[in-house]
Amino acid sequence: MSNNINRILVAQPAPTIIEKSPFYELSQRLGVEIDYNPLIKVIGITPKEFRSQRINILDHTAIIFTSRTTIDSFFHICEDARITVPETMKYICSTESIALYLQKYIVYRKRKISFADGSFQGLIELVVKNKAEKMLLSLSEPHKPEIPEALARLNINHTPIILARTVATDISAEKLKEYDMVLLYSPWDVKSICEKMPAEEMPTIATFGEGTLKLAVESGIHVKANAPTPVAPSLAKAVDLYIQAVRKGKDIEDVAFVSDERKEEFLRTQQSRMTKKGRSKKS
Numbered sequence: 001m002s003n004n005i006n007r008i009l010v011a012q013p014a015p016t017i018i019e020k021s022p023f024y025e026l027s028q029r030l031g032v033e034i035d036y037n038p039l040i041k042v043i044g045i046t047p048k049e050f051r052s053q054r055i056n057i058l059d060h061t062a063i064i065f066t067s068r069t070t071i072d073s074f075f076h077i078c079e080d081a082r083i084t085v086p087e088t089m090k091y092i093c094s095t096e097s098i099a100l101y102l103q104k105y106i107v108y109r110k111r112k113i114s115f116a117d118g119s120f121q122g123l124i125e126l127v128v129k130n131k132a133e134k135m136l137l138s139l140s141e142p143h144k145p146e147i148p149e150a151l152a153r154l155n156i157n158h159t160p161i162i163l164a165r166t167v168a169t170d171i172s173a174e175k176l177k178e179y180d181m182v183l184l185y186s187p188w189d190v191k192s193i194c195e196k197m198p199a200e201e202m203p204t205i206a207t208f209g210e211g212t213l214k215l216a217v218e219s220g221i222h223v224k225a226n227a228p229t230p231v232a233p234s235l236a237k238a239v240d241l242y243i244q245a246v247r248k249g250k251d252i253e254d255v256a257f258v259s260d261e262r263k264e265e266f267l268r269t270q271q272s273r274m275t276k277k278g279r280s281k282k283s
Contacts, residue, residue, distance in 0.1 A: 005246065008180065055159060073164050093116070139164075177203065206235060
């Protein structure tokens with residue numbers, strides 16, 4: 001693991017306009033080289049994999065999307081199976097950009113499409129507002145369990161459907177060792193790099209997201225920068241702060257994982273509100 005950070009690998013696809021990326025500004029200001037190369041890729045399922053799940057899409061009145069890949073897979077599956085999605089279908093999306101992506105396949109009508117702010121809490125609140133619907137929850141395999149578990153706890157009428165699979169890319173351990181720092185964005189990035197090399201041989205690691213940090217720490221990886229945090233809302237900011245601290249000769253301790261209790265408190269609050277509304281309707 002190197003403290004002299006000159007080359008950084010971002011485990012994400014390269015942005016369409018490099019100059020607008022926050023990492024571009026960082027590279028120009030700090031004189032570091034930034035490369036982009038995903039450690040994983042998400043691919044849509046096959047028609048055979050869809051049929052094996054024995055799910056009738058037309059039994060549902062709404063579908064939850066958290067990625068563009070699952071949107072592509074959903075409509076390709078419907079086309080292959082000759083399923084005509086009714087105009088009455090509601091679409092609940094985790095972000096506005098995902099919601100807008102639906103225009104590729106349907107006429108965009110705001111009364112049928114709603115979106116959250118990208119947060120776990122925002123998506124769950126949106127789902128609760130539409131709890132009268134029978135929902136399809138689109139997922140990639142593997143996936144974070146927090147959303148399915150939250151919907152089950154809140155007794156939301158939903159059916160999980162796997163629409164995509166996460167697979168490793170062919171980047172080699174030798175290639176990874178050419179970098180001084182690698183930025184990981186998902187638990188599957190962590191799994192991918194762990195399959196390629198032991199933790200003690202890895203470059204300096206930075207992570208984004210609670211689940212990514214948790215698995216990295218559990219895997220014995222020495223994480224040196226993490227986002228989002230109050231001082232570093234983005235990974236670019238976290239890396240910026242780390243490099244500046246190292247160049248000043250500071251000794252940076254590993255990032256520790258601390259569970260976010262706010263999600264648990266949020267779910268308890270939602271459960272309480274739904275229980276009170278249910279009692280009010282009965283009375």
